[in-house]
Every structure is written in structure tokens, then in C-alpha cells.
Amino acid sequence: MKQQSMDAQAGQGGGTTRRRFGLELAGTAAAVFAAPAVLRGRNLNDKMNIAIIGAGGRGAANLDGVSSENITALCDVFEPAVEQAGSQFPKARRFRDFRRVFDHSAEFDAVVVSTCEHTHAFATLPALQLGKHVYCEKPLSYNVWEARVIREAAEKAKVATQMGTQIHAGDNYRRVVELIQAGAIGPVTEAHVWVGRAWGRQSAEDARRNQDIVHVEERPTGSSPIPKGLDWDLWLGPAPARPFHEVYFPGPKWYRWWDFGNGTMSDLGSHWIDLPFWALKLKSPATIEAFGPPPHPEIAPASMKVVYEYAGHDQAPPLTLTWYQGADKPKAFHDGTIPKWDSGVLFVGSKGMLLADYGRLKLLPEKEFQGFIAPAQVFPKSLGHHAEWIHACKTGGKALCDFAYSGWLTEANHLGNVAYRTGKKLEWDAAKLQASNAPEAEPFLRREYRKGWKLA
Structure with missing residues (x-):
């Protein structure tokens, strides 16, 4: 059976009435996409200032997803990734160590985190503590405890968050x-x-x-030459030290x-x-x-x-x-x-x-x-996974895959x-x-x- 006809058919029976189901989901959808008219009219055309932490690989895709906004900072432990992104955003500050990005926190409203999994929480938490909106590539953290720390920090910060589970917008x-x-x-x-x-x-x-x-x-018992422009010590971050080897970098080898x-x-x-x-x-x-x-x-x-x-x-x-x-x-x-x-x-x-x-x-x-x-x-068609987050940042709404959900x-x-x-x-x-x-x-x-x- 074709999907179009299936979509037109599915829905009889079940313990939830259509009216109650519609009201429940409509409330959820309204929370995600609605904002006061004056807020929509004033803010949606204004551009946010965004810091990019992790500019290569998934970072390049996420950068493209928010490229309609002002990109004020570009950070990556691999210099060629920053150089490539910088050619598109020449006015953005460039960084190698994401901890230094937050020394300039007055210059941005939001942060997009696309580092490797073991440093997600380390780039995300300071952004939340500074009251910045955050988009973090999946998974939200390296382990269970970090996920709990990030979810609770987001709840306290009351900012717009989104985990990069792009299919959630499908x-x-x-x-x-x-x-x-x-x-x-x-x-x-x-x-x-x-x-x-x-x-x-x-x-x-x-x-x-x-x-x-x-x-x-x-x-591996040995090591490989470190690629030019890669700060291996910063790439390791909080993980135990080990010699560089090509089996770890670039992604997705480290997974x-x-x-x-x-x-x-x-x-x-x-x-x-x-x-x-x-x-x-x-x-x-x-x-x-x-x-x-x-x-x-x-x-x-x-x-x-x-x-x-x-x-x-x-x-x-x-x-x-x-x-x-x-x-x-x-x-x-x-x-x-x-x-x-x-x-x-x-x-x-x-x-x-x-x-x-x-x-x-x-x-x-x-x-x-x-x-x-x-x-x-009932669900409205998605604005797009990144666009939902941007919309939430500007209106005070929430994205559907925010940290309150994606943390669990x-x-x-x-x-x-x-x-x-x-x-x-x-x-x-x-x-x-x-x-x-x-x-x-x-x-x-x-x-x-x-x-x-x-x-x-």
C-alpha cells in the first residue's frame, strides 16, 4: 500500500479520542512554533550572533544549517576546518581551544557544538551557564552523568536548546x-x-x-604522524592521553x-x-x-x-x-x-x-x-531542524528535541x-x-x- 494512501487511512479506534488527541498535540505544537505577534514581528528578521564550536565534519553541516545568522566565532582543533569555514565567514573570530571562545561571550547569543562526543558536555555546559542558547550535535554527552548535568543546567538556564537529531524534524x-x-x-x-x-x-x-x-x-602500539594543523592534545581533551594514530582521526573512526x-x-x-x-x-x-x-x-x-x-x-x-x-x-x-x-x-x-x-x-x-x-x-510541517531551534531562540518558544527531552x-x-x-x-x-x-x-x-x- 502506498504511503500517501496509508497516511489518509490510519487512525480509527484506540483509547484516545480524536478530539482529545488533537488538543494534546495542538498544545505541544503551539508551544514549539507560536509566539506573541509582537515578538514574531520584531525578532524573526533580526539575526542572532552565533559561535561555532567544531567546524569540520558534522560541524560543517551544522554551520550550513545556521548560516542565515551572524557567525561571530569559529573554533576547531583542526586548523584546516577553521580556515575552510573562515573563507565563508571572514569576519568571525577564529579559535583552536573552545574554552577561549567563552572569553568573548558578550559577542554571541548562541552556540552550536559539533565537537567529538567526548567533549560535547565540556563545550555545552559553559554556554548554558552563561545563558546562551545551545544546539549540540548528538549524542548530547559522552556518558549518563554528563547527560544529566546538561539537562539540569538547561532547565536552570531557561534558554532554547536542540540536540542534533535531524530526523526528529521529518x-x-x-x-x-x-x-x-x-x-x-x-x-x-x-x-x-x-x-x-x-x-x-x-x-x-x-x-x-x-x-x-x-x-x-x-x-595500536605505535603512533602515526600528527596531521598538519591538528592539536592532538586539545582533541583528546578530558580523555586519557594516548599517542596520535590514524585509526582515531578523522571521524567517524573515533566512534x-x-x-x-x-x-x-x-x-x-x-x-x-x-x-x-x-x-x-x-x-x-x-x-x-x-x-x-x-x-x-x-x-x-x-x-x-x-x-x-x-x-x-x-x-x-x-x-x-x-x-x-x-x-x-x-x-x-x-x-x-x-x-x-x-x-x-x-x-x-x-x-x-x-x-x-x-x-x-x-x-x-x-x-x-x-x-x-x-x-x-496535528503536527505542523517542520521549519527544519536548525530553523526550529533558531525560531525558539528568537521567540522564547521551544524546539521539539530540546535538552529536556533529548537528555533523557x-x-x-x-x-x-x-x-x-x-x-x-x-x-x-x-x-x-x-x-x-x-x-x-x-x-x-x-x-x-x-x-x-x-x-x-
């Missing part, structure tokens, strides 16, 4: 959220999320799947190494777990258990599975959410119950299933949903890796920020930083 994701929250498939008790990518320590099967990516399976990133889980989990997290209004899981090859001390796994259990409440039953990466896939994928999409999200409800990816959705079994009438579309998402994603690395089913106490049954999880929840670096 029309298809918004339609899926509407359908699930309208009760199109009834109360949801299972969600399955899988991705084909496997950036991590590989099995033989993983290696066959990823022939286009060069992998090293152990930490695999525990000292700098968290593999496929924190990378693509930000995009794909985002959908059930949003649609089912999730926060902290009750338990987390992971399955995969024996943990490696240096490198994240290419393939693994994580099972999250969420407690039920008045509006929803208990939920099991399962994440699969690399070679791992849901049972429904293998037995032919659903189409074999390379990556996807499957919601299982009392009245059927909903299968989605970035641009498609299917209500299943299709024969059971013939003649199904869709609820009215980031915590949950990191917990999947914590469960994997401890090898235990974690009983999670969100209020105390600890696994009550696994004190050995503590070093994976937060870490000691290299001398000279402190997150405060």
Missing part, C-alpha cells in the same frame, strides 16, 4: 507519533528498533557486512573507541530510538540488559542487542523496548512477519503493528487496516552500553543515578577526567 516521524498516540494500533507493549550499521569491533559476519569501513581490532565514543548505540540510537521514545513518552527504564560478544576493553561492539523494560502507568501498559545493531534483528524480521528493511522501528500494539523507518510507515497486517481512517494531522533519550541510550559492559541486567534508579544492583557500573556512568579538565 514529516514521517511526526506522522508515526500522531498515529501511535492516537491509539491507531492500541496500547503498545513492545517496540523493536534495529539498524544495519555496525561500527565497532567486528565478528566475521560483521566484517563481511562492512567491507567499506577500515577497522582495527586492537589498540568505535570507548575513550572517545560509544559506538553504534549512542550514534544511531539517537536517531532511531528517538521515534519510540517520542511516540511513547519514555524517560527512564526500570531495567536494562544487553547481549552480545564478550565486551572488549577498548572498542565498542559492532553487533549487540539491548532489552529495556519500562514500567506501566495510568496511560500506558508496561513496555519492552529492544535495540538491535549489526547482525542482530527482531524475530519478526527473520520469520517474515514484517518486510526486511535494513533499519526500522516496529511498534506492537493490541490491535496491530506499525512499522516505520525515516521515510516510510506501514500498518500491519495490512488487510486488518483496510478502510482505516487517519486522525487529523541520551541517558537511556548510554545505559544500553553500560549494561553491555557490565554484563549484568541493571536495575536502574534514575533519581539516584545508579544501578542499585551493580556498583561496578559506576565507572561507565561517569569517569575521571584527564588533569586540567573538569566539568563544573
Whole structure:
């Protein structure tokens, strides 16, 4: 069935009435996009002053996303990245150390953070403490504790924030959220999320799947010449010191190494777990258990599975959410119950299933949903992921993937890796920020930083 006709059909039944559903989502949409008329008329055409921290790779894409504004500062530990960005914005100050950017905080209103994962929190926190609006590339932090620190700092700062989960602005994701929250498939008790990518320590099967990516399976004993213009010590930042080697830089090579990133889980989990997290209004899981090859001390796994259990409440039953990466896939994928999409999200409800990816959705079994009438579309079409954040900065509104939301998402994603690395089913106490049954999880929840670096 074509998606257009599916969108026109989905929406009969379910415990939530169409009117109540429309009012709930309309309130959310209004909070995101509406602002007093006088504020809209006065501010939306004014340009903000923005500091860019991380100008290469994802930073270049994020810079392009906010290039309609005044770019007053450009910072990157790799000088060629600053030079390239500076050719487009010649009046911007140039920096190598992002800590020095904040010495000139009077010159900018907002900050875009696109450094590597292990320094996200270090560039984001001082911006929040200075009352600056912040856009931070995903994942929001390197670990669970940092995610909590950033979310709480954002709440205190009361500024506009957005995590760079760009697909959150996609029309298809918004339609899926509407359908699930309208009760199109009834109360949801299972969600399955899988991705084909496997950036991590590989099995033989993983290696066959990823022939286009060069992998090293152990930490190098030697070193490589440091590329001209790269400040390796600043790139390391709070991470433990080690000699430069080409297996770490440039990205996405560093994603695999525990000292700098968290593999496929924190990378693509930000995009794909985002959908059930949003649609089912999730926060902290009750338990987390992971399955995969024996943990490696240096490198994240290419393939693994994580099972999250969420407690039920008045509006929803208990939920099991399962994440699969690399070679791992849901049972429904293998037995032919659903189409074999390379990556996807499957919601299982009392009245059927909903299968989605970035641009498609299917209500299943299709024969059971013939003649199904869709609820009215409530979410407005996105202004664009960066544009939503800019709009929020200028109007006092909020972006849909702000830190109040994405902080919880980031915590949950990191917990999947914590469960994997401890090898235990974690009983999670969100209020105390600890696994009550696994004190050995503590070093994976937060870490000691290299001398000279402190997150405060």
C-alpha cells in the first residue's frame, strides 16, 4: 500500500479520542512554533550572533544549517576546518581551544557544538551557564552523568536548546507519533528498533557486512604522524592521553573507541530510538540488559542487542523496548512477519503493528487496516531542524528535541552500553543515578577526567 494512501487511512479506534488527541498535540505544537505577534514581528528578521564550536565534519553541516545568522566565532582543533569555514565567514573570530571562545561571550547569543562526543558536555555546559542558547550535535554527552548535568543546567538556564537529531524534524516521524498516540494500533507493549550499521569491533559476519569501513581490532602500539594543523592534545581533551594514530582521526573512526565514543548505540540510537521514545513518552527504564560478544576493553561492539523494560502507568501498559545493531534483528524480521528493511522501528500494539523507518510507515497486517481512517494531522510541517531551534531562540518558544527531552533519550541510550559492559541486567534508579544492583557500573556512568579538565 502506498504511503500517501496509508497516511489518509490510519487512525480509527484506540483509547484516545480524536478530539482529545488533537488538543494534546495542538498544545505541544503551539508551544514549539507560536509566539506573541509582537515578538514574531520584531525578532524573526533580526539575526542572532552565533559561535561555532567544531567546524569540520558534522560541524560543517551544522554551520550550513545556521548560516542565515551572524557567525561571530569559529573554533576547531583542526586548523584546516577553521580556515575552510573562515573563507565563508571572514569576519568571525577564529579559535583552536573552545574554552577561549567563552572569553568573548558578550559577542554571541548562541552556540552550536559539533565537537567529538567526548567533549560535547565540556563545550555545552559553559554556554548554558552563561545563558546562551545551545544546539549540540548528538549524542548530547559522552556518558549518563554528563547527560544529566546538561539537562539540569538547561532547565536552570531557561534558554532554547536542540540536540542534533535531524530526523526528529521529518514529516514521517511526526506522522508515526500522531498515529501511535492516537491509539491507531492500541496500547503498545513492545517496540523493536534495529539498524544495519555496525561500527565497532567486528565478528566475521560483521566484517563481511562492512567491507567499506577500515577497522582495527586492537589498540595500536605505535603512533602515526600528527596531521598538519591538528592539536592532538586539545582533541583528546578530558580523555586519557594516548599517542596520535590514524585509526582515531578523522571521524567517524573515533566512534568505535570507548575513550572517545560509544559506538553504534549512542550514534544511531539517537536517531532511531528517538521515534519510540517520542511516540511513547519514555524517560527512564526500570531495567536494562544487553547481549552480545564478550565486551572488549577498548572498542565498542559492532553487533549487540539491548532489552529495556519500562514500567506501566495510568496511560500506558508496561513496555519492552529492544535495540538491535549489526547482525542482530527482531524475530519478526527473520520469520517474515514484517518486510526486511535494513533499519526500522516496529511498534506492537493490541490491535496491530506499525512499522516505520525515516521515510516510510506501514500498518500491519495490512488487510486488518483496510478502510482505516487517519486522525487529523496535528503536527505542523517542520521549519527544519536548525530553523526550529533558531525560531525558539528568537521567540522564547521551544524546539521539539530540546535538552529536556533529548537528555533523557541520551541517558537511556548510554545505559544500553553500560549494561553491555557490565554484563549484568541493571536495575536502574534514575533519581539516584545508579544501578542499585551493580556498583561496578559506576565507572561507565561517569569517569575521571584527564588533569586540567573538569566539568563544573
